[in-house]
Amino acid sequence: MNTELALPQVDFAEKYDAVIVGAGPAGLSAALVLGGARRKVLLLDGGPSRNTRATAAHGVFTRDCTPPNDLKRLGLQDLAPYDVTVCQTPAREIKLVGQEFAVRLEQRWVQVRRVLFATGIRDKLPQIAGLRERWGRTVHHCPYCDGWPNREAKLGVLGSHQEGHHLALSVRAWTDWVTLLTDGPDELTAQQRRDLHKVDIALNTKKIRRFSGEDDLTVHFEDGSELCLDALFLNPTQVQGSTLPAQLGCEINEKSRVVVNENGMTSVRGVWAAGDMTGAPQYVVSAAASGHAAAVSLNTTLIHEEVRAHGAAFHKSPDEQSHVGEA
Numbered sequence: 001m002n003t004e005l006a007l008p009q010v011d012f013a014e015k016y017d018a019v020i021v022g023a024g025p026a027g028l029s030a031a032l033v034l035g036g037a038r039r040k041v042l043l044l045d046g047g048p049s050r051n052t053r054a055t056a057a058h059g060v061f062t063r064d065c066t067p068p069n070d071l072k073r074l075g076l077q078d079l080a081p082y083d084v085t086v087c088q089t090p091a092r093e094i095k096l097v098g099q100e101f102a103v104r105l106e107q108r109w110v111q112v113r114r115v116l117f118a119t120g121i122r123d124k125l126p127q128i129a130g131l132r133e134r135w136g137r138t139v140h141h142c143p144y145c146d147g148w149p150n151r152e153a154k155l156g157v158l159g160s161h162q163e164g165h166h167l168a169l170s171v172r173a174w175t176d177w178v179t180l181l182t183d184g185p186d187e188l189t190a191q192q193r194r195d196l197h198k199v200d201i202a203l204n205t206k207k208i209r210r211f212s213g214e215d216d217l218t219v220h221f222e223d224g225s226e227l228c229l230d231a232l233f234l235n236p237t238q239v240q241g242s243t244l245p246a247q248l249g250c251e252i253n254e255k256s257r258v259v260v261n262e263n264g265m266t267s268v269r270g271v272w273a274a275g276d277m278t279g280a281p282q283y284v285v286s287a288a289a290s291g292h293a294a295a296v297s298l299n300t301t302l303i304h305e306e307v308r309a310h311g312a313a314f315h316k317s318p319d320e321q322s323h324v325g326e327a
């Protein structure tokens with residue numbers, strides 16, 4: 001895919017070492033590392049994080065049970081000492097220009113040396129009435145994030161096949177009362193049904209009409225019956241949160257994840273990706289760690305690039321060397 005295209009006549013006076021697209025845990029962590037490395041960084045905050053509807057983030061070291069929006073606010077505050085510009089807009093377009101990149105923000109372009117995507121993924125929930133309205137409140141994705149608040153509660157798991165079986169067994173670790181709702185034929189193996197029976201997980205194959213409830217959850221079935229729950233867990237289908245990585249030519253795998261190496265490098269030179277969008281474990285701390293690692297890798301390439309560009313300067317006197325890179 002050829003992304004090195006002609007650009008409109010623009011002023012590239014505004015230049016950054018790196019642009020970070022996305023201000024969730026991965027993007028904020030990467031900005032903190034690069035800012036601390038004395039890099040000029042543009043952080044593009046395109047809107048609410050994926051977990052913004054959740055009441056609290058769990059398993060976050062020193063910040064357990066902090067609301068996600070408060071975590072983001074604290075993360076942005078941490079960037080204050082550094083040369084990090086936070087812009088409340090998504091990247092509209094990114095183009096390869098020689099060995100660097102041009103990024104369009106609304107009607108203006110900026111020039112950057114490196115790109116780090118932290119745009120996350122989007123959850124595509126089953127098309128059942130009332131489900132999306134309760135997402136992040138009484139409908140959850142991760143038992144390690146929301147299992148503790150629902151310990152010993154009356155829980156449902158929506159799913160079938162291997163994924164429904166696995167999630168139901170996982171949720172069972174937090175409570176003795178679990179029902180696997182398959183919304184039709186369960187498509188489980190005989191062994192999977194035996195597994196559920198061993199740990200007293202009920203199996204309900206009725207078709208679901210809708211969900212209702214405020215602080216709890218009622219499942220309304222097509223046959224007119226109902227089931228009252230405290231909360232529901234499911235594994236939604238997920239897609240990339242941004243089309244920009246694919247447009248730049250980054251490799252995307254069959255699970256809709258951007259393919260990266262152990263350092264967060266994508267298949268496109270000068271482009272990194274971090275967090276949920278890469279298939280990393282979908283926890284706040286995992287996303288932050290992924291952003292940290294990608295930022296270190298990105299900065300390392302800048303260091304080596306600058307050494308090559310200014311190599312001749314290292315043969316100058318010590319006094320002259322002290323000024324290398326200050327221009």
